[in-house]
Amino acid sequence: MPSLRDSPTAVTLALLAGVFAVQQVVGLVGPARGLFALSPPLFSRPWTLVTSVYAHASLPHLLANAVGLALAGAIVERRASRARFHAFFVSTGGLAGVSQVSVAGLIGPFVPGMVSHVSVLGASGAVFALFGYLLAANRLTDTLVGGFELPARVQLGLAALVAATITLATANPGVALVAHFTGLLLGALAGRVHLLRPA
Incomplete structure (x- = not known):
């Protein structure tokens, strides 16, 4: 059995806990959210493309994401190299954050269920991308979807429909719905091509 x-x-998980601890220390001196959260303009603080993925607004927020990561990550990592796993995690998390901030900036904070400000942490x-990957990169899905020859646009539309359905089914007030949808969709698309499979 491999070591932790x-x-x-x-x-x-250790990185999430470590970044949260740093946030708490920084918070003793002043507001920490601005140093870690992704907010517009997107490239004014480029490091937040990464820090926003690992930082969290509260301990319950961290714990909820940690549980999801432990469940999905433990399965996905069996079929991925460490480098691909980490690259997938940070890139899908960053892209999900960018989509959340961009859409919230265009539509505004009055969309039901959307976070009330144009910044994102978590x-x-x-994590939703990992679950999307699991949904799309398994034998059952390969058998079901592999039996049909669907145009790429139809496959993308079906993936978006599944991602939207799951996102809405798991929605709670104040969550980043656009980020969840984006993560699921990116994960599902990556799963269909088995992106994390070692070369």
């Missing part, structure tokens, strides 16, 4: 140090899920977009 070799598990990309365990390493990511690993939920990346």
Whole structure:
């Protein structure tokens, strides 16, 4: 059995806890959210493309994402190299955050269920991407979908419909719905091509 140090899920969980601890220390001096949260203009603080994925607004927020990461990550990591797992986690989380901030900036904070400000923190977009990957990169899905020859646009539309349905079914007030949808969709698309499978 591999050690926890070799598990990309365990390493990511440790990173989430470490960043949260740093947030608490920084918060003693002043507001920490601005240093870690992704907000417009997107490239004014480029490091937040990464820090926003690992930072969390509260301990319950961190714990909820940690549970999801532990469940999905433990399965996905079995079929992925450590480098691919980490790259997938941070890139899907960053893209989910960018989509959340962009859509919230265009539509505004008065969309039901959307976060009330145009900034985002948390690993939920990346965690949803892991779940999307699991949904799309398994034998049952390969058998069901592989039996039909559907045009790429139809496949994308079906993936978006499934992602929207799951996002709405798991929605709670104040969550980043656009980030969850984006993560699920990115994960499902990556899963269909088995992106994380080692070369």
